Amino acid sequence: MKIAIFTDGPNLTAKVAYRIGTARWLLLIDEDSGKLEAVPDPVVTHAQGAGVQAIALAINRGAQVILAGHFNAVMARQFEAGGVEIRSGFKGTAADALQEYQKGLEKLNAGGAPLEVALLDRSAIVEAVASAGRQFNTLIPVLVGIVLWIGLFNAFMTKAWLMKLFSGRAVPDTFWGACFGSIFTGNPINSYVIGGELLKHGVSLTAVTAFLMTWVTVGLVQLPAETAALGKRFGLLRNGLSFLLAMPVAFLTVMILDGVKRWFS
Amino acid sequence: MNNNKRQSNAVKRLFSRSLFFPLATLVLYGAVAALAPEKALFALKNSLNVLLQMMIPLFLIFILMVAINRFLNPEKVAKHLGKGSGVQAMLLSAAAGIISAGPIYAWYPLLKDLREKGAAHSLIAVFLYNRSVKPFLLPIMIAYFGWIYVAILTLMTVLASFAVGYVINVFLGGTLKRTLSDNPSTPV
DSSP: OEEEESSSSTTTTTOOSBBBBSSSSEEEEETTOOOOEEEEOOOOOTTTHHHHHHHHHHHHTTOEEEOOOOOOOHHHHHHHHTEEEEEEOOOOOOHHHHHHHHOOOOOSSSOOOHHHHHHHHHHHHHHHHHHHHHHHHHHHHEEEEEHHOOOOOOOOHHHHHHHHHSSHHHHHHHHHHHHHHHHSSSOHHHHHHHHHHHHTTTOOHHHHHHHHEEEEEEEETTHHHHHHHHHHHHHHHHHHHHHHHHHHHHHHHHHHHHHHHHHHO | OOHHHHHHHHEEEEEEEEHHHHHHHHHHHHHHHOOOOOHHHHHHHHHHHHHHHHHHHHHHHHHHHHHHHHHHHHHHHHHTTSOHHHHHHHHHHHHHHOOOOOOHHHHHHHHHHHHHOOOOOHHHHHHHHHHTGGGGGGHHHHHHOOOHHHHHHHHHHHHHHHHHHHHHHHHHHOOOOOOOOTTTTTTO
16 A cells, blocks of 8 residues: 655655645555655645645655655545545654554544644644644734724714614514624624723613624625625525524513523522 | 644734734724824723723633633534534534634534534534633623623523524424434434
8 A cells, every 4th residue: 555645855754745735755665565665745735725736746656655744635525535544733753643543543634633632732733732823813903993992982972872773672672683783794703892882871781782793794895705605595694684683582581591690589 | 844833823823813903902092092082091091091990801711711721622612512412412502602712713614523523503503602601701700791691691591592403403403312322424
């Protein structure tokens, strides 16, 4: 059986490439003969699909098993359906990866790593912290902007003006809450901050709940992208249903909450 | 252009886009300060108070983000989306939606791919609906609304997602029993 490993060097001491699309070498190890073949520059392009092309090269050269640092699970299933085994989550040298695979110590399945290994992996924790930092980099500026808007809102918005829209009547208020949530979009954290401020201004919890529900489940802004990816009927039906459902869910949530509070008191 | 440079540029673009909104808001503050300085000062103080109240929940969010990033990734989530059958498939899709992270635009190509490989419309709808449940954002949600409300709303959201999935299944066809893992090449 021939095993392919994508690495940054031409021998088994080379490191396994984290992404196939960035590998500089393809190592082909024939388990039966023990022969090692090193193919330079298996990735001909850095455009999207480079990893798939590199895998196609490995398969053309007779590989039945491919070991990688990371590989898209959906794509892996596609190749596995064609009889090629793809295992990812390998780190360290090609020799380590080969040994791990051969011993069957790891039951990796497209991106997985056993918990006992994962818990002790310092580099993975550093990567998780860095990734959270990147997520915060995109989340915090918008959140700060929202909070600054809330400051302006609190400075200029009078209760009388707000009550023109949210009149205190349950059904229209909830409807408007659902409408606002449908128009705006973004990280749910922003909807919590806005919803919390609306509550402080006396807007009903049902209206705020409908707002929170539709903020993520209905997306007029991203509707074109959703219909392009999943079809017009699906996009319209899903968004429409989510909008309609937000109102009864809001009422039910507040009713249950009131019931629970009464129960505890 | 090498990959690192391209990635770095992409991050810069994303960051500058996300910075545009707060910077534009600050410009607006400047305009307000020129016209009504006392209102601008009140707004700024109010905003700072809100930010200060959010510090502890934000710290908890960061910790949860690290934990989720460490143990989950889109590939792992995608593995469960569209698997199983019937109620099990619904539950797995709901769980995948809850633990999924990142902007929705990043998920559309993957969902399209799964759909083309046979994942039922209903399961994708359940996944999308449950994206509104964000475990790592719970600290801030609880800080604003209280844990009882958050628990009830979370439960209601998951139940509502099943209702949406069911109705979509009725209108758009496809069967809950036929799934990606059963038959990867046949569209429903």
